[in-house]
Amino acid sequence: MNAFSNLNPVVSAFYFASVAVGAMFSQSPLIKLIALVFGVACFLRLEKRIKAKELCFWLLAFFAVAASNPLFSHNGTTVLFFLNSNPITLEALLFGVDIAVMLVATVFWFKCFNSVFTEEKLLYLFGKISPKLALLLSSALRFLPHFRRKHKKIVAAQKTMGMFSSDSFADRMKSSIRSFSALMTDALEGAVETGASMKARGFGLGGRTSFSLFEFKKGDTVFLLATVALGTLFAYCSANGALGFEFYPQISFAALSAEGIIGTVAFSLLCALPFLKEGLQWLFWKLKI
């Protein structure tokens, strides 16, 4: 999705957190439904498609969660029928569906987060917290693919040397240990060189800064302000009880009010923010050309 690709990771992270928190802690089923719809839409926009396997899994999960609540919880006053002399209530059934919607919505927003947050962006976030930790992670992440490749090479070489070819388990175990120790020696040897290369480039001089390709641009400010404004508005309305919803003992909800409508609209806009951003960008280019 274009909307996130040129957004500062801090802003994106804040945005995802706001939406997820909103969806998780709101009482209103409508809010959760909105979160689910936009979550799925956003995911499709980011990944272009959803795998059939994944879709099946989440549908299954949805129904499993929705169905399990009335089986275990017998609160509520409207009894639909009895199962093994346990009452199955309408309230418990609807609450199950509500939880399932919330769960799947949150999952999809996290999937979006996952898709947007490449390693690079995650490291940038870590760097904001601790530059040292970020550097450590960065070099560890460089090291892993190298380690894997080297292991493959050593095993292949040792195989042609006659290792791993014995049928005895003990011999093969020994071969594995041997090649692993060779791998460790190589890693240590490499680490000495890496250390030299770091020192040669002034590591440890003091006053180290942390550089990143991400900048805080005007677009980021606008997006951040919009997130904060819509989020606050929604939180204010929710806190006022305008979006209150209770399942037990009987379904009851706050009467329709201006605040309730404003809160719902604010949350919808919050969820739609990436789409709005993209739309505006598209319009901008359309008008310009």
Add this chain to the structure above:
Amino acid sequence: MAVLEIKDLSFRYPEAEGMALNGASVSVNEGEFAVICGESGCGKTTLLRLIKKEIAPFGKISGEIIYNGESVEKLNKRISASEIGFVLQDPESQIVTDFVWHELAFGLESLGLDSQTIRRRVAEMASYFGIADWFRKKTSELSGGQKQLLNLASVMAMQPKMLLLDEPTAQLDPIAASNFISTVKKLNRELGLTVVMIEHRLEEVFPIADRVILMDSGRVVFSESPRRIGEFFKENKRHAMLAGLPAAMRIFGLLSGEGEAPLTVGEGRRFVTEGYKNSISSVEIAKTRSFGEAAVELKNVCFRYEKETPEVVRNAELSVYAGEHFCILGGNGTGKTTTLGIIAGVNKANRGKVLLFGKRIGSYSQSELYGSLVALLPQDPQDVFVANTVEDDLAEICRFSNIEKNEAGEKIKAVAEKLGISHLLKMHPYDLSGGERQKAALAKLLLKQPKILLLDEPTKGIDANAKLGFARIIRELCESGITVITVTHDVEFAAETADRCGLFFDGELISFGTPNEFFSENSFYTTAANRISRGHFKNAVLCSEVVELCLKNGKNTEGCDETD
């Protein structure tokens, strides 16, 4: 003005018996391109590292290293870090971070520059070195050549005034290596950067170097323009470095030429074609040795790594006979190493037949195959070693090859003597130099007494003299009946040692022939000696052959005679 001055520098590693440096003195002027060469173990790396105090080895030091009028030891840390750039040998382990852009910024972050400055410098470096295309890639996805270029760029981002390079091309293939060398030359020419570089590829660096520093047992024995090195070798005719000189110079030296030595192929051509007659234009090829049965046969072999990936080897046909040394040449990614893997049974052919001594490779059991039939020396000989000393490693392979314990000691001794590594047996495999490591790995392979020996790039990163020694060993092995198949980029090595050569291109073997046939038919993919004598002589491929023909024909006294 001398930017670097080394006065009477001696150095001894702790607990070492001999001196690593023994009164070395040299000075390098500002803007010069200086090449340090010498046999392995002559103290080149020690000298270079001592100049950069952050990575200087520990030990007993005497003498002075003066950079820009100031002793290196007393140099401000920040100045030393930024003004003296250092590129190490291994492209892989020098990289610190996981993204290309971050690697470029690493040194600048250490210096504590602000984001705006770093951004500008990183951008500048990326465009200058042409790495804008892979700027956002992960460092682990780069090729060896790209990695080394990145290392150079990230050092250059710190805007050094002097660049030190320790055999930066040793791990690279020839194309990536010459690309790297020309980038360094460009930096030297366009920015006036002082360059001090340790390098084995003298054929390429001699023509562009302003100064050649030749080292021998801890001393600097020559430090002048490369053209004058001929004079040095005239007095030291048996010097080990002679073998590594550019072909033009070697021919010049062997013919006892007078005046300035030719450096490039063009100059060498002029020297030979104008100086010598060509009434006898071909070398007589000694009758090729007769070989035994077919040891390795590939019939219509195809291979791909995964179902969706393109074919790496397609319809490869090859027969190699017992006792023969066959060299497979070719560019990068043409499937040479993969083919070697197929013969070794590491890669399984998707189609076609692989026969070893007339039997399908699949019909041998693992222990038969790797017991005493096939041995493969991988590109990185380090992968072969698993123990803490060379001796333990060799003992280990004896155990695997079912050699009796009481015999093992004798056998190890014999092999070590044959390869000339007896003095290295107590050392850790990782402490050996490139050439020594190659020999130790070969010793391990030979203890299995294989009938077929497969070598992948055996000359990578070893100097000319070690290469000669290695070539001699291979020839002896072939004479004792072992079949050797070598995959190499090294044209000179193939010309020198192969019985037959083949060119691998686009997944198949295209042309075959004895080195003399093979190389004299190629016009680019051939030895420097052949390029020098092309047109003048018919099939001279080696320096010694050119020299032989020149001597037979005698000097041209009247002028140029171009008729064949």
